[in-house]
Amino acid sequence: MPIITRPDGSTVAEAAIPAILTQLGLGYRRVTPPASAALAQVLADRHLGDARISAILDDVAPLLDGDHAGSDVVALFPEASGLADILAAFARAHRHADSETRLILAGGGVFGFVLDDGAQVEITVAPGDLIQVPAGAEHWFRPDTSHPMVAVRLFQANPDWRALYTGTPVQFPETRKLYER
Numbered sequence: 509m510p511i512i513t514r515p516d517g518s519t520v521a522e523a524a525i526p527a528i529l530t531q532l533g534l535g536y537r538r539v540t541p542p543a544s545a546a547l548a549q550v551l552a553d554r555h556l557g558d559a560r561i562s563a564i565l566d567d568v569a570p571l572l573d574g575d576h577a578g579s580d581v582v583a584l585f586p587e588a589s590g591l592a593d594i595l596a597a598f599a600r601a602h603r604h605a606d607s608e609t610r611l612i613l614a615g616g617g618v619f620g621f622v623l624d625d626g627a628q629v630e631i632t633v634a635p636g637d638l639i640q641v642p643a644g645a646e647h648w649f650r651p652d653t654s655h656p657m658v659a660v661r662l663f664q665a666n667p668d669w670r671a672l673y674t675g676t677p678v679q680f681p682e683t684r685k686l687y688e689r
Contacts, residue, residue: 511632515679532621535640539571541613556583576662584657598649599686602671607664608641615657622646628679646674650683
């Protein structure tokens with residue numbers, strides 16, 4: 509089960525987690541990513557590149573639903589220039605017109621969501637977590653920037669990565685400080 513927290517820092521009881529995942533329409537499972545020489549190279553020299561993206565996608569293909577229109581690999585490094593702007597964009601509440609799947613390969617972070625009643629929760633993700641966010645789900649993402657973060661992203665029908673920002677204030681101080689600068 510994933511770890512789910514509330515804005516006050518309390519953790520959701522394990523028995524209540526399935527109901528929250530169901531309410532969000534969120535798919536979540538743990539997988540064991542295969543060893544990937546391309547991923548090891550990305551982590552060693554802090555460079556992604558098209559050939560490595562293709563190799564990583566090939567390496568993890570057996571773990572993923574082949575029914576998707578677009579895929580890419582995202583790599584964030586603590587020392588990257590412009591990282592603050594990237595984090596600010598990810599950390600603002602937004603939606604996508606299509607469902608999105610993320611497989612965390614290295615590092616980790618936190619996905620946040622707005623529930624039906626307006627309450628907010630954050631779900632901690634780590635290597636091997638596969639999370640499926642349905643189209644229209646109001647969410648945000650805050651990577652753990654103390655380590656490189658590498659993830660595969662898949663969109664099911666429309667490979668349009670644009671975020672449709674909602675303007676909803678995020679209630680989690682750690683996330684909010686990324687875009688309130």
